Amino acid sequence: MNRKSDLIVLQRGWLSSNNVVIGDGEDQAVLVDTGYCTHAEQTLSLVQSALGERRLSAILNTHLHSDHCGGNARLVERYRVPVLIPPGQFDAASRWDESALSYRATGQRCERFTPDRALMPGSTLKLGDGLWHVLAAPGHDPDSVILFESRSGTLISADALWEHGFGIVFPELDGESGFDEVQATLDLITSLPVARVIPGHGAPFTDATNAVAEARRRLQGFRQDPPRHARYAAKALLKFHLIEVRQQSMHDLLAWLTNTEVHGQLWQRHFSAQPIAEWTESVLQELRRSGAIAIEDGVVLDR
Ligand SMILES: [Zn+2]
Known part of the structure; x- marks a missing residue:
């Protein structure tokens, strides 16, 4: 305080x-x-x-x-x-x-x-x-x-x-x-x-x-690079969700993302040259490499 x-x-x-x-x-x-x-x-x-x-x-x-x-x-x-x-x-x-x-x-x-x-x-x-x-x-x-x-x-x-x-x-x-x-x-x-x-x-x-x-x-x-902002947004929103739920199976996380409008919009607008599952995986891996999350045995954990 x-x-x-x-x-x-x-x-x-x-x-x-x-x-x-x-x-x-x-x-x-x-x-x-x-x-x-x-x-x-x-x-x-x-x-x-x-x-x-x-x-x-x-x-x-x-x-x-x-x-x-x-x-x-x-x-x-x-x-x-x-x-x-x-x-x-x-x-x-x-x-x-x-x-x-x-x-x-x-x-x-x-x-x-x-x-x-x-x-x-x-x-x-x-x-x-x-x-x-x-x-x-x-x-x-x-x-x-x-x-x-x-x-x-x-x-x-x-x-x-x-x-x-x-x-x-x-x-x-x-x-x-x-x-x-x-x-x-x-x-x-x-x-x-x-x-x-x-x-x-x-x-x-x-x-x-x-x-x-x-x-x-x-x-x-x-x-100069709007996709950079879009990627930052995708990572920030995913991280926010994981802080809330603490951990989630990859299966449930992907289901949540599918129902989360902004995630689809981000992909559609900036990254749709790549399949959405592949793009999502790359965002998750980037968060994992930065130490923001961990992925263990099919479970995604907040760090
Ligand atoms: Zn705000």
């Missing part, structure tokens, strides 16, 4: 995004992002201890990927607080349209919750001594927002900027524009006086300039 003034970062892993508890005066606090659904009980107990005597007053989501809002339902059940989400997915979340919300396409899970208000880009939130600016940050997700507190220079960057890179550029997987938006979001971050970044995954860091430079290089690589 990393405490600085009235902000506590609950650093999680890759299946669950980081969670940030921001104090709002002496007796209340808000929570930014809630992790993956299978970690909801752990999230609840981490949040409980971070809150101490304070009450939770709201849940904010930077975006609605399963690893950022999967704890919403459990936390709302416990605290009965409003959930604020970016406006672009408000309708889809209200109707719980799992296709529009990406869970069906990625084969990920998220427990249903009901959003209460929109977290509008351009608006500000006064929390204690902090003034948090809500900023649109499309790219990784068209509707994502990031949060910037100008007095302390604290940026909650979600998956728009990590210390080393950024999240999959999902719109590009659907053949829509995403790389330009990533660049615009990096430009926006460059224009802010950032002193400290709290990313969606990984430890907080202070050298935003270096992180943005690295992100720009990565983006440039993807622009």
